[in-house]
Every structure is written in C-alpha cells, then in structure tokens.
Amino acid sequence: MSEDFQMGAIAATRAMRTVFPATPLLKNEHLSERYGAEIYLKREDLSPVRSYKLRGAFNAMRKLIPQHQVFVCASAGNHAQGVAFMCSHFGVRGVIFMPVTTPKQKIQKTKMFGGDNIEVRLVGDYFDQTLASAQEFCAQEGAYFLSPFDDDNVIEGQASVAVEIEDQLGRVPDHIILPVGGGGLSAGTRAFFGDRLAYTYVEPVGAPSLGAALDNGAPTDVSPIDSFVDGAAVAKLGMRTFEKLKDAQRSDVVHLEEDRICVSIIEMLNVEGIVLEPAGALSIEALGEVADKIKGKTVVCVTSGGNFDFERLPEVKERAQRYAGLIKYFILRLPQRPGALKDFLGLLGPHDNITRFEYMKKSARNFGSVLIGIETNAQGNFPALFTSLDDAGFTYTDITNDETLAQFVI
Known part of the structure; x- marks a missing residue:
C-alpha cells in the first residue's frame, strides 16, 4: 500500500x-x-x-485543467455520463463518442448531464470502431482522451x-x-x-x-x-x-x-x-x-x-427463471391428429404454465414442430413432465441452454 x-x-x-x-x-x-x-x-x-464513474472523471479533470480544456471519451454507458456530468461542472468541452447502436435512453441521459458543454458523436457499430474514432480525434485536435479505467x-x-x-x-x-x-x-x-x-x-x-x-x-x-x-x-x-x-x-x-x-x-x-x-x-x-x-x-x-x-x-426475469430452472423451452414434434394437443396438455402438472406456444413448421405430413415455453414454480417439476412425455411417446428437444438456437427462436 x-x-x-x-x-x-x-x-x-x-x-x-x-x-x-x-x-x-x-x-x-x-x-x-x-x-x-x-x-x-x-x-x-x-x-x-x-x-461510481463520475469519481474518476472528476479527479482527472480537476488535475488536468487548465492544461486541457477538451476531454474525449468512448463509451456507451456509465463512463460517458460521468464525463458529461463533470464537463458541465467544470465548464469544459467534452466530445463523447458512442456506438451507433447505443440505446436512445443512454444518449439522452448523457446529453442531459453534459448540456451545452458536450457533443455526442455516434460512430461505428462496434465499440472498437468507436474507440478508434475517439483516439483519432484526440490525435488531430490535441484533446485529452479520458480512459474509463486505464488512467492513474x-x-x-x-x-x-x-x-x-x-x-x-x-x-x-x-x-x-x-x-x-x-x-x-x-x-x-x-x-x-x-x-x-x-x-x-x-x-x-x-x-x-x-x-x-x-x-x-x-x-x-x-x-x-x-x-x-x-x-x-x-x-x-x-x-x-x-x-x-x-x-x-x-x-x-x-x-x-x-x-x-x-x-x-x-x-x-x-x-x-x-x-x-x-x-x-x-x-x-x-x-x-x-x-x-x-x-x-x-x-x-x-x-x-x-x-x-x-x-x-x-x-x-426470463434469464433469472432459466438459471433457477423454473422455465424451459423445447421443440415438440406434435402429431397432426384431433386430440393430440389435448393429450399433451393433459400431461402438464398443476403448477405448469405455458408461456409460449408457436407452430414452427410441418416437418412431415402427419407431424408439426411446435415451440413450447413452460414456466413452473419448482425446479423439480420438469423431470416429472419429461418422464410423462417420454411415456406418452412424444418426441421433443430441450433448447433452453442452446444459446445458438435459442437466439433465433426464443
């Protein structure tokens, strides 16, 4: 120490x-x-x-003013807001580079904290592109690049x-x-x-x-x-x-x-x-x-x-439930016959609730693929449900933890 x-x-x-x-x-x-x-x-x-990001921004600016009057950062979140707040407080100019994909709410809050002292520039789809533009601007204008963390x-x-x-x-x-x-x-x-x-x-x-x-x-x-x-x-x-x-x-x-x-x-x-x-x-x-x-x-x-x-x-909420084992998604191969859906519904327990039901496609003349989301109140309810599905001859695939597939269908 x-x-x-x-x-x-x-x-x-x-x-x-x-x-x-x-x-x-x-x-x-x-x-x-x-x-x-x-x-x-x-x-x-x-x-x-x-x-806490305004702490570092404050300390850097109080030490660097008046040698520097223009501060630049690249951020889509808390660092941008901290820098904006402190630019307004110290009355210096701030140029804040944010990715084009930054949510409007974050852009608006940054502008609110900085007021007339800051300019927000939306550059690049990815942060690396945003960062490169911010650093290039500093090199050209002689501004001070304020890192969100890598600065003494x-x-x-x-x-x-x-x-x-x-x-x-x-x-x-x-x-x-x-x-x-x-x-x-x-x-x-x-x-x-x-x-x-x-x-x-x-x-x-x-x-x-x-x-x-x-x-x-x-x-x-x-x-x-x-x-x-x-x-x-x-x-x-x-x-x-x-x-x-x-x-x-x-x-x-x-x-x-x-x-x-x-x-x-x-x-x-x-x-x-x-x-x-x-x-x-x-x-x-x-x-x-x-x-x-x-x-x-x-x-x-x-x-x-x-x-x-x-x-x-x-x-x-959904991610929390997924981690706790209280919600699952699976693709069910459902026979295309009268009563098939009723048979499936009859297998659900008293605390099983369908949160998603969507026909995906007909995989064969007599079957259809269905995306099912089921929420329950206890993790142990799912093994019993899957046992019932197996015993009834239903074919299904649990996709709850398949990130690649889930991002397309959930």
Whole structure:
C-alpha cells in the first residue's frame, strides 16, 4: 500500500464533497440474515449519475485543467455520463463518442448531464470502431482522451469509494466484494486498502479479463465477450490497473454466469426496491460463492451502478427463471391428429404454465414442430413432465441452454 496513493485518494475524496455527497453505506438486514454476517451495500447506484464513474472523471479533470480544456471519451454507458456530468461542472468541452447502436435512453441521459458543454458523436457499430474514432480525434485536435479505467488519475478517483467506506464504517471491513470490468474500481480499492482486508473480485463468465490477466501474467484480450453485463464487459484489463492488481490471489476471482446475475437483479428489485444494472448486482450474487468465508464477518458489497433500462426487465426475469430452472423451452414434434394437443396438455402438472406456444413448421405430413415455453414454480417439476412425455411417446428437444438456437427462436 502506497502512502502517497492513500493521501491522493483522501484528497480526491475531500475535493468531491464540493460536487456531490458521499454515497450511502447501508447495512442490508435481508442479506445479513441469509449469510450470517454483517452485509453492507456501498450504494454507488445512488450517485448523481447512478454509478461510481463520475469519481474518476472528476479527479482527472480537476488535475488536468487548465492544461486541457477538451476531454474525449468512448463509451456507451456509465463512463460517458460521468464525463458529461463533470464537463458541465467544470465548464469544459467534452466530445463523447458512442456506438451507433447505443440505446436512445443512454444518449439522452448523457446529453442531459453534459448540456451545452458536450457533443455526442455516434460512430461505428462496434465499440472498437468507436474507440478508434475517439483516439483519432484526440490525435488531430490535441484533446485529452479520458480512459474509463486505464488512467492513474481515474484509478485514484475511484479509490474514493474505499475512502468513504472506511470513514462511514469507522474502520476497515473484514471483506470487500468488487465487480471487475477494466479494473479501475478494484485497482483503486486495493491500492488504498492494501492487505488490511480480504477481497473477492467478481467478473461475468462472458468477460473474464482479470482472471485471464492473472493467469497469463499480463492483460490479455478475451474477445469475443458477452456484452450482457455491459458495465463489466471489458475484453482486456488495463495495463495500469493490472499493475495494482497483479498480486491479487487468483482464488479470490470468481466468475458468475450472466443468467445467474439476473437472479440478484430481480431479488433486489422485488425484496428491497433497489434498482441495479447487471454489473451493479455482481457483488451481491457473489456472496453465495464466499458464504463459508464470511460468516460472522463485516462485508461490503459495492453496488457499482443502477442505470437499468426497464425495457430489459422481461429479458432479465426470463434469464433469472432459466438459471433457477423454473422455465424451459423445447421443440415438440406434435402429431397432426384431433386430440393430440389435448393429450399433451393433459400431461402438464398443476403448477405448469405455458408461456409460449408457436407452430414452427410441418416437418412431415402427419407431424408439426411446435415451440413450447413452460414456466413452473419448482425446479423439480420438469423431470416429472419429461418422464410423462417420454411415456406418452412424444418426441421433443430441450433448447433452453442452446444459446445458438435459442437466439433465433426464443
């Protein structure tokens, strides 16, 4: 742990108080009871831009102004909003490059935070194209490219999360759980706390950038990645962030399936009324991976963001049910005769509900292929249903976990 870094993070935190208050550190009784520990949530989803990203943007700008008056970033999400917010605060110009495919809601929020101080440029179908355009613009215009994570000032700014945790708790917690994308938050937190506590770093299975970097001794491109957990879907850990994380224990890195993360999103919304984006729910879902280690301990989960588009809610609910084994999709070969459908319906249990029924095609003169979606209230109901289908002579294919096929028909 570097004393200079500590002092820098503390100074950055104090300076932030002129712009926004500390985000709450709240004990969660529901999670504490479940895991037999004192579970606190560091609510970065309650910052002015609903994520911690404005911290790094603030710290970088306060140090680089007046040498730089134009700041550029490439982002389709939280970093763009943080940069926009701070450009408006400092009264400097911001040029924010976003992919053409960025949802309108994110574009509008970025413009709202930045106002007249920013310009949004939609470039490229993929982020790599957007990034290249942003960097080319910087080279031509002499503007400062503000990385979302691989920047020393940004890392120091993100460390303010750790400063606030220690201040609010009155001590260092026993264990902290951190979501990882490019590594800015986790690098800053580790650099500030050092070895004073235990760590768990959480990544989505579809973007294991920290795990790959530790395995290979250097940042490693893990493309192609799954972008569902967009706030943590980074193909390559930053070089500067890796320098602060390279001594992390590989056993402290956990990977969670994207569908599994949806379970915590739904639970926190329904039980606690807390709106979290997928990356923001990573640390909470990871509690299940360290349950034996944290009993009786004080644990902080950083809920890194709450920029959730509610148009995604049906997909998130379905993915959560799919992970929990409460919904399945299969293609049924249904005989084309009177009473065949009635025979099938008679095999359903009292808690089995058809959520999707669609004729796909006639595979033969006497048979038709049907896409069936069934939701139930207990995972154990499906084996009984499939046994009944087998005994009745129905032919079917379970496509629930066939990602290639499911993306076309579900």
